[in-house]
Amino acid sequence: MIRHAAAIAFSLCLNASWLCAQSTVFTVNTASADVHKSPSTGGPVIGQAPRGTVLEVTRELGSWIKVVWPEGQDGVGYVHVSMGLVAHGFTPVPSPAGLTSAQPAVGSASSPATAARLEHSEPGELPAPTRTVYTHIVGVGGEMGGPRLGLGATARAWSSKRFGIQFEVSRYALIDAPGHLTSSQFTPSLLYSLRDRVTDYFWVRPYLGAGPSLQRQTLNGAAAGATDSVSDTRLGFQAFGGGEVTFAGVPRFALSADLGYHWRPTSFAGFELGGLGLSVSGHWYVK
Incomplete structure (x- = not known):
């Protein structure tokens, strides 16, 4: 009786394990998808997956999908999300051991499509749900800081070639002995992304940037020489470097920190901007 009960319990455990083995997969829907050694377009290409290939996903983060790729370092590779679709709730794809010969490096003549493709759904079966993966192309948000503490709004957009653009609109105020100076500036900048760093928990994108700064400065108080305010428009420049961090739990939000030098000339004596x-x-990345 005890043996019979143990056998039933063991069988139930196996069935539960099979049910829990539902996996996340990535289906290539372009002519072919490059599989990179690292999560960056500048990373070495270690293989290619043709249209229809289904790859087992081990992690989703930002613009990259970490997939099982036996010929890659540690048995994984990285595919850009624009190359296909992510779906959840499939039964496991073939084991890495079975995929080794079917996942060639660049230049191999064999095709991995047959070994990695899942069976089509039976008639009447609902398709597995798909999930949108956020690619960090266009983001909007706010900023705080600078040579003089100020607040502002910012928008950032990235291309697939490591280049990006950023627009900032900010304002700050200085209250010194000469009077009360406020400055509003519009700052467009060109960005260049360095090599990404992606783990199972966060994604770090370091970058460099530079651009002009159009400033509108207004002086109020006795230093203006009259009761009315005096305004002036100046052109400055800034250069900076920083990093953008995205956490896996909040894939659409990125936190950035920049350190840079800002050249902001002023015609008002006694103020250093x-x-x-x-x-x-x-x-917050909307796309």
């Missing part, structure tokens, strides 16, 4: 400054910003 530029210099070295640290800025912190957050972006």
Whole structure:
């Protein structure tokens, strides 16, 4: 009787394990998808997956999908999300051991499609749900900091070639002995992304940036020489470097920190607007 009960319990455990083995997969829907050694377009290409190939996903983060790829380092590779679709609730794809010969490196003549493709759904069976993966192309948010503490709004957009653009609109105020100076500036910048760092928990994208700064400065108080305010428009420049961090639990939000030098000339004596400054910003990626 005890043996019979143990056998039933063991069978139930096996069935439960099979049910829990539902996996996340990535289906290539372009002519072919490059599989990279690292999560970056600049990373070495270690293989290619043709249209229809279904790859087992081990992690989703930002613009990249970490997939099982036996010929890659540690048995994994990285595919850009624009190359296909992510779906959840499938039965496991073939084991890495079975995929080794079917996942060639670049230049191999054999095709991995047959070994990695899942069976089509039976008639009347509902398709597995798909999930949108956020690619961090366009983000909007706010910022705080600079040589003089200020607040502002910011928008950032990235291309697939490591380049990006950023627009900032900010304002800050200085209250010194000469009077009360406020400055509003519009700052477009060109960004260049360095090599990404992706783990199972976060994604770090370091970058460099530079661009002009159009400033509208207004002085109020006795230093203006009259009761009315005096305004002036100046052109400055900034150069900076920083990093953007995205956590796996909140894939659409990125937190950034920049350290840079800001050259902001002014015609009002007694005020220093530029210099070295640290800025912190957050972006919510809408695309």
